[in-house]
Amino acid sequence: MKAGIVVFPGTNRERDMAIALKRVTGQAPAMLWHRDTTLPKLDLIVLPGGFSHGDYLRCGAMAAHAPLMAEVRAFAAAGGHILGVCNGFQILTEAQILPGALLRNANLRFLSQDCHLRVERADTAFTRLWAKGDVFRTPMAHGDGNYVADPATIERLEGEGRVAFRYARPDGTVAADDQAHNPNGSLNAIAGVFSENLRICGMMPHPEDLVDPLMGGEDGKPLFAGLVEALGR
Amino acid sequence: MKVRVTVMLKDGVLDPQGKAIAHALHVLDFGSVGEVRAGRVIELEIAETDADKARAQGDAMARALLANLVIEDFTVEVVA
Numbered sequence: 001m002k003a004g005i006v007v008f009p010g011t012n013r014e015r016d017m018a019i020a021l022k023r024v025t026g027q028a029p030a031m032l033w034h035r036d037t038t039l040p041k042l043d044l045i046v047l048p049g050g051f052s053h054g055d056y057l058r059c060g061a062m063a064a065h066a067p068l069m070a071e072v073r074a075f076a077a078a079g080g081h082i083l084g085v086c087n088g089f090q091i092l093t094e095a096q097i098l099p100g101a102l103l104r105n106a107n108l109r110f111l112s113q114d115c116h117l118r119v120e121r122a123d124t125a126f127t128r129l130w131a132k133g134d135v136f137r138t139p140m141a142h143g144d145g146n147y148v149a150d151p152a153t154i155e156r157l158e159g160e161g162r163v164a165f166r167y168a169r170p171d172g173t174v175a176a177d178d179q180a181h182n183p184n185g186s187l188n189a190i191a192g193v194f195s196e197n198l199r200i201c202g203m204m205p206h207p208e209d210l211v212d213p214l215m216g217g218e219d220g221k222p223l224f225a226g227l228v229e230a231l232g233r
Numbered sequence: 234m235k236v237r238v239t240v241m242l243k244d245g246v247l248d249p250q251g252k253a254i255a256h257a258l259h260v261l262d263f264g265s266v267g268e269v270r271a272g273r274v275i276e277l278e279i280a281e282t283d284a285d286k287a288r289a290q291g292d293a294m295a296r297a298l299l300a301n302l303v304i305e306d307f308t309v310e311v312v313a
Contacts, residue, residue, distance in 0.1 A: 058301055065298065094301065101303040103242075108249050148246060148304060185247070 001231040003029035003044040006072065006088075008063045013049035013086065013206065020208035021046070024224040025233060034066035043231040044081045045072055047088025049141070049206060059102065059144045060090035069095055081125055081231060082200040086142055089192070089202035098193055098202045099157065100149035106185025110143040115183060115205055117191050118168035121161055124194060125230035126201045129222035135172045136219040138205040140183070145204040147186035147193075154187055164192035164201050234281050235313040236291035240300045241272035275299055276312070284311045 003021045005014050014031065021029045030040055034052075039045075052063035063069070069091075076082055076097055084092040092098040105111055114137055119130040130136070149157070157163055166189040167182045168174045174189045176182050182189040184204070192203030207220025242248045248270050255269035277294065281287040291309040300307040 057299070061298060061301065093303070099303075101301055103246070103304060104249050106247065106249050108253055146247075146249075150303070185249075 001025050001043045001228050001233060002027075002041065003046060004032045004040060004042045005029050005046045005048055006032045006034060006068060007048075008034040008050070008052035008066060008091075010052045010054055011048055011050035011087070013208070016206070017046055017048040017085070017208045020211045020220070020224050023211055024221070024228045032068060034063065034068050036068045037071065039068070039071045039075060042075070042080070044083065044227060045075055047072075047082070047084040047091050048208075049086030049088060052087055052091065055144075058094065060087060060092075060094040063087075063091045064094035073097065076195070076200055079197060079199060081227070083126065083227070084200075084202040085206055085208065086145075086204055089204055090144065092200065092202045097200060098195060099153050100147055100193065102144050102204070103146040103148050104144050105142070105146050105183070107179065107183075110141075111145070111183050112139075112141040113183070114138065115140045115191075116168050116170050116181070117165040117205060118172050118174060120163045120166060124164070124198045124201070125227055126164065126194075126223055127226065128230060129226040133172060135168055135170060136207075136222070137170075137210065137217065138207050138220050139209045140205040142184070142204055145184040145186065147184075147190045147204075149187065157190075157193060158188065160196070162194045162196070162198075163188070163190050164194050165203055165205075167191050234279050234284065234287040234311055236277045236279055236287050237310050237312045238275045238277065238291050238295050238299050238307055239272060239310075240275065240295070240305050240307045241270060242304060243306050246304050287311050
């Protein structure tokens with residue numbers, strides 16, 4: 001699996017992502033600068049976390065129009081696999097590659113803490129090493145993770161099974177109005193969504209920050225190991 | 234010409250910032266204040282002499298970047 005990580009000015013989680021990817025593929029992913037205008041041959045593009053362009057205007061708004069994003073869009077249209085984490089998810093929504101938007105956390109606080117995610121479907125490249133309903137722990141660190149979309153979009157996402165992950169209690173129950181377990185106030189406790197073809201996944205929490213016992217656990221590793229299984233080592 | 238674009242969260246989109254401002258105003262004894270909505274004002278200096286054309290450019294910029302139409306509405310006015 002040849003992976004490339006897109007770096008914008010203000011991106012700061014690209015090294016964590018590179019470590020997670022190298023751990024499962026054995027090779028360092030390509031680092032791609034946002035002003036590049038061509039992509040190398042890749043199996044996976046990752047938009048990592050951070051504060052691209054200082055979060056000015058709206059998180060991800062400027063990055064969504066970076067020169068390389070035209071190539072990312074073409075990669076998506078050709079059926080390529082893309083993972084967007086945190087700011088990467090925000091960029092994918094701003095670029096309208098994924099539906100919805102991420103608003104300020106409902107309690108207005110920047111939240112840096114662990115959360116639990118429930119896997120909503122297991123038949124995707126991102127979730128194949130889990131079973132539907134599995135719960136895993138993952139860190140989250142964001143100020144704007146409150147997922148919203150208009151009612152018709154939410155209905156479509158739910159109807160088409162395009163919710164990837166939901167914030168949940170450790171026992172797997174989901175309560176969108178329970179602030180302790182849906183900390184940013186996301187609609188339907190949505191923490192991540194898929195594109196229509198299930199090859200693009202955006203999520204707010206950081207599974208790449210829990211892939212090594214030294215980090216306190218490997219709970220996020222199945223996502224990356226699953227991608228390697230799906231896309232080849 | 235100067236064009237002012239005002240971007241506001243759509244009606245129905247929860248505005249936690251507005252709620253926090255309302256709460257602070259109540260603490261300051263402005264008990265008459267009800268709902269508060271917070272938005273963003275962007276002023277653009279545009280090299281254009283025709284007001285309609287300047288407004289149209291402001292509108293295009295709002296749609297392309299300044300507003301996210303998933304969650305926000307905007308208005309455009311020519312101010313100078």
